[in-house]
Amino acid sequence: MTPLPEGALATLREVSTATITLQLLKRGIRNVFIAGARPLNPAGCRFVAEAYTLRFIPMREDLSRPEILANPDYPPRKAIEAIAPGQVLVIDCRGDLRAGVAGGILATRLARRGCAAVVADGPMRDVGELRHLALPIFCAGGAAPASIAVHFGADLQCAIGCGGAAVLPGDVLAGDEDGVVVIPRALAPDIARDGAEQERLERFVQEKVAGGSGIFGVYPPNEATLAEYRRWLQQKGET
DSSP states (O other): OOOOOTTHHHHHTTSOHHHHHHHHHHTTOOOOBOTTOEESOGGGOOEEEEEEEEEEEEOOTTTSOGGGGGOTTSHHHHHHHHSOTTEEEEEEOTTOOSSOSOOHHHHHHHHHTTOOEEEESSOBSOHHHHTTSSSOEEESOBOOSOGGGTEEEEEESSOEEETTEEEOTTOEEEEETTEEEEEOGGGHHHHHHHHHHHHHHHHHHHHHHHTTOOSTTBTTBOHHHHHHHHHHHHHHTOO
């Protein structure tokens, strides 16, 4: 896998998910929002990281037995120790809300190992505890039953679907108070560059609107507004 250019992830951390989705839309890519994955702690939820994927399939009684949890090669357990620091664990739960796919102990281990975040289109266990953990977690709320009551962990580092969005290993995910979006890896450098510029322009537009300007010709900006924006940048020494 080709490394991302130096600084791309750092730049993306300054760009909102709303801006990222617009930049992807301009490139014809629409289906990137992970539906149903909400931050357990909105005040500490922001992250940008490369994806490490885990896929669940429906349980079957001969597969999803309690003793499998002691097997270090069982994908949901192997993921906890195999994910690299700085990656986000992305879990395909098929949107099933009947069981939690991780809880306090596993999440604590992930945080300790430097995992950037956890994203799942299903619930978690121990959500009262997870809300206070120094690890961004996006999920579909809480559920008491253990994962093996509903799921079987089938695979790691494969293409998955999460919340209706395709996620490939190494894709870049960004999360904030609005939710989580997927950036195809090859597009991440361009999205970082153009997203940062959009954020800068929108700061200028926000200033104008806060000062009483109407939105027509300002949002989106016409040529006169863009010329004013360029002068604004010069005054700030940001050209």
